[in-house]
Amino acid sequence: MSIGEFRNVKARERFHAVYGRLLDQLWSAPRDTIDLPTSFGTTRVHRAGPPGPDPVVLLPGANGNSLMWHRYIAPLARHRTVIAVDTVGEPGASVQRAPLTGAEDGARWLEEVLAGTEATAAHLVGCSYGGWLALGHQIHRPGRTAALTLLEPAGFADPGRRFYAWLIAGGLAGTAPRPLRPWLARRVGNSAILETELMELGRASIGFRRALPPARVFSDEELRRVRVPSLFLLGERSALHDPRQVAGRVRALVPAADVEIVPAATHALPTDDPELMVARILRGAVV
Template identity: 30%
Template sequence: MSDKPNRRARRRRVLQVLAALVVAWLVLDKTVSVAAPAPRVGHWRSQEGFASYRAAYDEVMATLPAPTRTHDVATGYGAVRVYEWAAPGGGEGEDLPVVLLPGTRSGAPMWGDNLGHWIGERTVYAMDAVGDAGMSTQSVPFASFDDQATWVEQVLAGLDLARVHVVGHSFGGAVAATHSLRHPDRVASLTLLEPVMVLQGLPASAYLWSTLLFLPGPQSWKDRALAEIGGVSVAEVRERTPMSVMIDKGAQHYAPVSLVPRTFTDEEWRSLPMPVRVDIAADKSLAGGGGAADRAGALGVDPVTVWPGTTHSLPMQVARELGSELERYWSAHDR
């Protein structure tokens, strides 16, 4: 019997724990921005630390379908690692490519459950974010969160992609929304999977639990906090998998850039000219749950889907359903 379903379940659990780290990182940012407001770049704390992360990263990447090409695209903020899975025939024709923007600390490897449903249908690009753990590098500081939109735009231009379907998860959803707001002509459609902050702020409970991650106390308290925020058990928090090792190595050895997305105004949402869809988790949502879904619907976003039985790890939990649904959505907006 294949252990692929077990691997997928473990990856989903790890990404749910990662959701807790997203909250912790956003909360910590508010303190860091006051205590150390000077611009800085994301960086590895040591070569040894990067080497240990790279080994873990390569192990996770080996579980993904082999990319057709690997790009390191120069931008004004650093070099961006992009993996390409080309459609049959080199991706030529009327089907526009898809660009995937990852959540914090997860990089391109987070899309492992989803790629198999999309590659072969159209060309897919997945990238590691600038200023975060991964194979991208940062050489110039960000002045504001809007600079995230700039490096994404420069990557798409560098790859000579005139129009694309953009998909973002979690922090990557906030980046995708900001890029679409600033560079709408590049975006044929926008899909936001559990996007943090742009529709609604984080729930108060997430801030309360996250304080335990920074206060002195036993590891059991911190494990409980991660479990409560991520929607998993304490045992799952402590489980070791290639993905959890990669995330731990990144958290331990990479000093990320401290920037928090902002909540868009109604006018900004209504100004987006491209089709927009929003997918929200029914449980342990970090996008704002039902409140965010209601706001998106009131602003004219269509479709807005709240997926039963899902958490912030929604892309992995409903990978099969999203596979066919998003392909139909993209096909409807290829022109």
């Protein structure tokens, strides 16, 4: 199995020029930047807020990185240590050296990241693929996680034509002239296209070849092993899955879980309503 990497030096340099500029522009709190060695390569994390063993750890969705959380850093860092992760194998500042072959490898990678930050009671916050990684970690490597907040987590349905159509429509809408984007965002149901800087970063990452395992659907037995307090936040208009079906399954299998279906929200939940998401993350954390 291959690893995620840039196609050539030029593509890597182009991406990192944009990444570095936007990190300085968008990151709204004092930060430490750390490169953590893991079995799968070097993982870049950015840390803000007061030190402590119980950080809020932010995991991005597929083809994303720590910058997707830029609106979350300052309000969360006022209360807790915040660690924003560039997932190994995604376009970011991490460097993958070995392939991840499934959820168990993803859990091992995340366990090594948490150990490297000396977290012993982390509050994992995962969006989409990041939510799948967070759940996989709790299933396969429990112990360092005290709570989960999952925004539109993958792992409850195989992506179908509707989801890929949503991705394509959002990508095309993101290239439209800026005055048209608010209308297009409502039309295609993707608020992320209004994040001009993230759209620029996405275009800069076109030269990256992603090679991570698909987010396979979790079994009932696996979900029963999730024992920590967990908040599942689902978009009413999600293109990834049927939120009511997901909510029913979670309520039946995960006793410590709360589920909220956010009215009118889509799979782009982190950009649909950042203030609401910050409030829900803080509600799930012990502050």
